[in-house]
Amino acid sequence: MVKYILLLLILMPTVIGMDVTAGEESKIYTINDCEGPITIRANSEKGINNNELFVKYCSEKENNIWTCDCDNSFDLIINTPKDVENSYNFIIKYYLEYKQLNESGREPSLIQIEQDNNVREKRINNINIKPKPENKTMDINFNIEAVNVIMVSIVIVIGILIILFFKFKNKFSINNDKSSNKDMLNYKVTNDEDIDNILNKIK
Numbered sequence: 001m002v003k004y005i006l007l008l009l010i011l012m013p014t015v016i017g018m019d020v021t022a023g024e025e026s027k028i029y030t031i032n033d034c035e036g037p038i039t040i041r042a043n044s045e046k047g048i049n050n051n052e053l054f055v056k057y058c059s060e061k062e063n064n065i066w067t068c069d070c071d072n073s074f075d076l077i078i079n080t081p082k083d084v085e086n087s088y089n090f091i092i093k094y095y096l097e098y099k100q101l102n103e104s105g106r107e108p109s110l111i112q113i114e115q116d117n118n119v120r121e122k123r124i125n126n127i128n129i130k131p132k133p134e135n136k137t138m139d140i141n142f143n144i145e146a147v148n149v150i151m152v153s154i155v156i157v158i159g160i161l162i163i164l165f166f167k168f169k170n171k172f173s174i175n176n177d178k179s180s181n182k183d184m185l186n187y188k189v190t191n192d193e194d195i196d197n198i199l200n201k202i203k
Contacts, residue, residue, distance in 0.1 A: 017126045023082030024132075025056065027075050028090065029124055034070035036098025041065050041091045053088065054079045070094055080129055090124040 020026040031038075040055055042048060042064040050063075056077040058066035068074065076092065096118040099111050 017128075018124075019128050019130065020078070022080045022084040022129050022131045025077055025079045027077050028127060029076045029092070029122065031070065031074040031076075031092070031094055031122070033072070033096060034074055034094040034120075035072070036070060036095045038068040038070050038074060039065065039093040040068065040076065041093075042088050044086050044088050046086050048086070048088070052080060052084055052086070076124075078127075083131055084129050085131060086129050088127045088129065090122075090127065092122040092124070093119065094122075095119055 018028065020028075038058075039061075040058060042053055042055075048064050053064065055066040055068070056079065057075075058068035061067045074094070076090070078088075080086075095115060098115060098118070
């Protein structure tokens with residue numbers, strides 16, 4: 001029993017887990033040595049809708065079953081619409097060597113037995129298809145640019161206020177001096193003659 005399990009594991013190796021972007025061609029697996037027809041079966045716990053999954057270089061024989069041809073090697077390439085979100089499992093059946101079967105009275109024929117010895121199966125599980133994330137770079141750049149514009153505007157306004165302050169500072173001080181000179185009560189008196197002059201002006 002253990003031998004049969006080991007043989008099954010050898011004949012049916014498994015690839016588990018891969019993330020794929022919907023709407024883009026993705027190579028899932030490469031068969032390096034094969035010949036003749038290839039059968040690919042796809043399934044999903046969620047189910048697969050019509051025209052949801054496509055296998056490149058293959059023809060869909062039945063729902064989610066594709067047939068392909070191999071000449072030395074084969075790439076399993078899939079594609080989906082851009083809005084698909086699903087998880088697929090694949091079983092690939094192919095031959096290391098393949099000969100056309102001839103009609104004979106013997107069942108199974110020698111060629112059939114030989115082909116059975118050359119058949120291989122590959123399981124590929126959990127191919128996760130997800131839509132491409134939305135690009136938010138433009139929003140981020142816009143926000144950064146808006147902040148920069150605001151900061152530059154504030155700096156310009158502050159700069160203008162500083163320039164105006166220093167430009168008109170002397171003018172304000174001169175006006176204050178002139179107004180203080182016109183006020184006789186603010187005159188500085190240094191001698192008696194100045195006092196007399198001030199009193200005469202008041203009269």
